[in-house]
Amino acid sequence: MLGMSLAALDSTVISTAVPQIVGDLGGFSVFSWLFSGYLLAVTVSLPLYGKLSDTFGRKPILLAGVVLFVIGSLLCAGAWNMASLIAFRVVQGLGGGALQGTIQVVAADLYPLKERPKIQARLSSVWALSSVAGPAIGGLLAGYADWRWIFLINLPVGALAFILIARHLHEPRRHRESRPRVDWAGALGFSSAADCC
Numbered sequence: 001m002l003g004m005s006l007a008a009l010d011s012t013v014i015s016t017a018v019p020q021i022v023g024d025l026g027g028f029s030v031f032s033w034l035f036s037g038y039l040l041a042v043t044v045s046l047p048l049y050g051k052l053s054d055t056f057g058r059k060p061i062l063l064a065g066v067v068l069f070v071i072g073s074l075l076c077a078g079a080w081n082m083a084s085l086i087a088f089r090v091v092q093g094l095g096g097g098a099l100q101g102t103i104q105v106v107a108a109d110l111y112p113l114k115e116r117p118k119i120q121a122r123l124s125s126v127w128a129l130s131s132v133a134g135p136a137i138g139g140l141l142a143g144y145a146d147w148r149w150i151f152l153i154n155l156p157v158g159a160l161a162f163i164l165i166a167r168h169l170h171e172p173r174r175h176r177e178s179r180p181r182v183d184w185a186g187a188l189g190f191s192s193a194a195d196c197c
Helices: 002-012 015-025 033-056 058-077 082-110 116-144 154-168 184-196
Strands: none
Touching: 002 033, 002 058, 002 082, 002 116, 002 154, 015 033, 015 082, 015 116, 033 058, 033 082, 058 082, 058 154, 082 116
16 A cells, blocks of 8 residues: 555645746746656556566565655656656656556455455555645645655655565465566567557
8 A cells, every 4th residue: 555655646746846846947848747757657667567577476576666666756856957857757657657557466466356346445545545635745845845855755655665565565376487588579669659659
Protein backbone atom coordinates (compact mmCIF):
# COMPACT_ATOMS: atom_id res chain seq x y z
CA MET A 1 0.00 0.00 0.00
CA LEU A 2 2.86 2.35 0.80
CA GLY A 3 4.47 1.73 -2.59
CA MET A 4 1.16 2.37 -4.32
CA SER A 5 0.70 5.61 -2.38
CA LEU A 6 4.10 6.80 -3.65
CA ALA A 7 3.00 6.43 -7.27
CA ALA A 8 -0.54 7.65 -6.68
CA LEU A 9 0.37 10.79 -4.74
CA ASP A 10 3.01 11.77 -7.23
CA SER A 11 0.42 11.95 -9.99
CA THR A 12 -1.58 14.60 -8.12
CA VAL A 13 0.68 16.37 -5.62
CA ILE A 14 2.49 18.45 -8.21
CA SER A 15 -0.64 20.00 -9.74
CA THR A 16 -1.09 22.83 -7.22
CA ALA A 17 2.62 23.70 -7.18
CA VAL A 18 2.90 24.45 -10.90
CA PRO A 19 2.79 28.27 -10.45
CA GLN A 20 5.70 28.15 -7.99
CA ILE A 21 7.67 25.76 -10.19
CA VAL A 22 7.14 27.88 -13.30
CA GLY A 23 7.99 31.02 -11.32
CA ASP A 24 11.26 29.47 -10.21
CA LEU A 25 12.33 27.52 -13.31
CA GLY A 26 10.45 29.22 -16.14
CA GLY A 27 9.22 27.11 -19.05
CA PHE A 28 5.51 27.94 -18.86
CA SER A 29 5.00 26.78 -22.45
CA VAL A 30 6.11 23.21 -21.65
CA PHE A 31 4.94 22.73 -18.05
CA SER A 32 2.24 20.27 -19.17
CA TRP A 33 5.08 17.82 -19.87
CA LEU A 34 5.57 17.54 -16.10
CA PHE A 35 2.42 15.42 -16.14
CA SER A 36 2.61 13.99 -19.66
CA GLY A 37 6.22 12.83 -19.34
CA TYR A 38 5.49 11.04 -16.07
CA LEU A 39 2.32 9.38 -17.35
CA LEU A 40 3.90 8.41 -20.67
CA ALA A 41 6.80 6.72 -18.85
CA VAL A 42 4.36 4.85 -16.59
CA THR A 43 2.21 3.74 -19.53
CA VAL A 44 5.12 2.54 -21.67
CA SER A 45 6.88 0.72 -18.83
CA LEU A 46 3.87 -1.09 -17.30
CA PRO A 47 3.80 -4.05 -19.73
CA LEU A 48 7.60 -4.30 -19.68
CA TYR A 49 7.64 -4.58 -15.90
CA GLY A 50 4.89 -7.19 -16.13
CA LYS A 51 7.11 -9.38 -18.31
CA LEU A 52 10.17 -8.72 -16.15
CA SER A 53 8.28 -9.60 -12.96
CA ASP A 54 7.11 -12.85 -14.57
CA THR A 55 10.70 -13.63 -15.51
CA PHE A 56 12.69 -12.46 -12.49
CA GLY A 57 10.06 -12.34 -9.73
CA ARG A 58 7.87 -9.62 -8.25
CA LYS A 59 10.07 -8.61 -5.33
CA PRO A 60 13.18 -7.56 -7.32
CA ILE A 61 11.05 -5.54 -9.73
CA LEU A 62 9.22 -3.80 -6.88
CA LEU A 63 12.48 -2.98 -5.12
CA ALA A 64 14.01 -1.69 -8.37
CA GLY A 65 10.88 0.41 -8.94
CA VAL A 66 11.11 2.00 -5.49
CA VAL A 67 14.81 2.75 -6.00
CA LEU A 68 14.20 4.26 -9.45
CA PHE A 69 11.29 6.31 -8.15
CA VAL A 70 13.33 7.67 -5.23
CA ILE A 71 16.29 8.48 -7.49
CA GLY A 72 13.88 10.30 -9.83
CA SER A 73 12.43 12.22 -6.88
CA LEU A 74 15.89 13.27 -5.70
CA LEU A 75 16.82 14.39 -9.21
CA CYS A 76 13.54 16.35 -9.52
CA ALA A 77 14.30 18.17 -6.28
CA GLY A 78 17.63 19.27 -7.74
CA ALA A 79 16.28 20.32 -11.15
CA TRP A 80 17.80 23.54 -12.48
CA ASN A 81 15.37 24.28 -15.32
CA MET A 82 12.09 22.99 -16.72
CA ALA A 83 13.75 20.64 -19.24
CA SER A 84 15.73 18.89 -16.51
CA LEU A 85 12.64 18.62 -14.30
CA ILE A 86 10.65 17.05 -17.15
CA ALA A 87 13.47 14.58 -17.84
CA PHE A 88 13.66 13.64 -14.16
CA ARG A 89 9.88 13.23 -14.03
CA VAL A 90 10.28 10.63 -16.79
CA VAL A 91 12.76 8.78 -14.55
CA GLN A 92 10.20 8.96 -11.76
CA GLY A 93 7.56 7.61 -14.12
CA LEU A 94 9.73 4.62 -14.97
CA GLY A 95 9.84 3.80 -11.26
CA GLY A 96 6.13 4.51 -10.91
CA GLY A 97 5.35 2.03 -13.69
CA ALA A 98 7.07 -0.73 -11.75
CA LEU A 99 5.14 0.17 -8.61
CA GLN A 100 1.69 0.49 -10.14
CA GLY A 101 1.70 -2.67 -12.20
CA THR A 102 3.65 -4.99 -9.95
CA ILE A 103 1.69 -4.16 -6.81
CA GLN A 104 -1.53 -5.20 -8.55
CA VAL A 105 0.09 -8.49 -9.61
CA VAL A 106 1.48 -9.12 -6.11
CA ALA A 107 -2.02 -8.68 -4.67
CA ALA A 108 -3.32 -11.28 -7.14
CA ASP A 109 -0.46 -13.64 -6.24
CA LEU A 110 -0.82 -13.37 -2.48
CA TYR A 111 -4.58 -13.40 -1.97
CA PRO A 112 -7.09 -16.06 -2.98
CA LEU A 113 -9.78 -15.20 -5.50
CA LYS A 114 -12.37 -14.70 -2.76
CA GLU A 115 -10.37 -11.96 -1.04
CA ARG A 116 -9.15 -10.13 -4.14
CA PRO A 117 -12.11 -7.72 -4.45
CA LYS A 118 -11.46 -6.51 -0.89
CA ILE A 119 -7.75 -6.03 -1.59
CA GLN A 120 -8.42 -4.29 -4.91
CA ALA A 121 -10.85 -1.98 -3.10
CA ARG A 122 -8.11 -1.06 -0.62
CA LEU A 123 -5.66 -0.37 -3.43
CA SER A 124 -8.28 1.74 -5.22
CA SER A 125 -8.92 3.68 -2.01
CA VAL A 126 -5.25 4.73 -2.09
CA TRP A 127 -5.89 6.35 -5.48
CA ALA A 128 -9.10 7.98 -4.26
CA LEU A 129 -7.40 9.38 -1.16
CA SER A 130 -4.44 10.58 -3.22
CA SER A 131 -6.66 12.46 -5.65
CA VAL A 132 -8.03 14.46 -2.70
CA ALA A 133 -4.96 14.72 -0.47
CA GLY A 134 -2.33 15.17 -3.21
CA PRO A 135 -3.27 18.69 -4.34
CA ALA A 136 -3.71 19.82 -0.73
CA ILE A 137 -0.30 18.49 0.29
CA GLY A 138 1.32 19.97 -2.82
CA GLY A 139 -0.26 23.35 -2.16
CA LEU A 140 0.85 23.35 1.48
CA LEU A 141 4.42 22.40 0.63
CA ALA A 142 4.67 24.90 -2.21
CA GLY A 143 3.03 27.67 -0.18
CA TYR A 144 4.80 27.25 3.16
CA ALA A 145 8.06 25.53 2.25
CA ASP A 146 9.56 25.14 -1.20
CA TRP A 147 8.17 23.22 -4.18
CA ARG A 148 11.24 20.95 -4.05
CA TRP A 149 9.86 19.39 -0.87
CA ILE A 150 7.14 17.82 -3.00
CA PHE A 151 9.85 15.51 -4.28
CA LEU A 152 12.04 15.32 -1.18
CA ILE A 153 9.16 13.98 0.89
CA ASN A 154 9.23 10.86 -1.29
CA LEU A 155 12.68 9.91 0.04
CA PRO A 156 11.72 8.75 3.57
CA VAL A 157 8.46 7.23 2.32
CA GLY A 158 10.34 5.37 -0.41
CA ALA A 159 12.99 4.18 2.05
CA LEU A 160 10.29 2.84 4.37
CA ALA A 161 8.52 1.13 1.46
CA PHE A 162 11.82 -0.45 0.37
CA ILE A 163 12.49 -1.81 3.87
CA LEU A 164 8.96 -3.19 4.25
CA ILE A 165 9.02 -4.88 0.84
CA ALA A 166 12.50 -6.32 1.42
CA ARG A 167 11.57 -7.72 4.83
CA HIS A 168 7.96 -8.78 4.50
CA LEU A 169 7.23 -9.70 0.89
CA HIS A 170 7.70 -13.42 0.51
CA GLU A 171 6.86 -14.68 -2.96
CA PRO A 172 5.53 -18.16 -3.52
CA ARG A 173 8.14 -20.38 -5.15
CA ARG A 174 7.69 -21.02 -8.83
CA HIS A 175 9.67 -22.73 -11.50
CA ARG A 176 12.02 -20.43 -13.36
CA GLU A 177 14.14 -21.08 -16.38
CA SER A 178 17.82 -21.53 -15.58
CA ARG A 179 18.64 -18.71 -17.98
CA PRO A 180 15.67 -16.36 -18.34
CA ARG A 181 15.13 -14.93 -21.79
CA VAL A 182 13.84 -11.42 -22.36
CA ASP A 183 13.12 -10.07 -25.83
CA TRP A 184 14.96 -6.76 -25.38
CA ALA A 185 14.63 -5.80 -29.06
CA GLY A 186 10.88 -6.39 -28.90
CA ALA A 187 10.63 -4.38 -25.68
CA LEU A 188 12.51 -1.49 -27.28
CA GLY A 189 10.29 -1.66 -30.37
CA PHE A 190 7.16 -1.72 -28.22
CA SER A 191 8.31 1.26 -26.14
CA SER A 192 9.24 3.23 -29.25
CA ALA A 193 5.88 2.54 -30.87
CA ALA A 194 4.00 3.47 -27.70
CA ASP A 195 5.96 6.74 -27.47
CA CYS A 196 4.87 7.66 -30.98
CA CYS A 197 1.16 7.28 -30.20
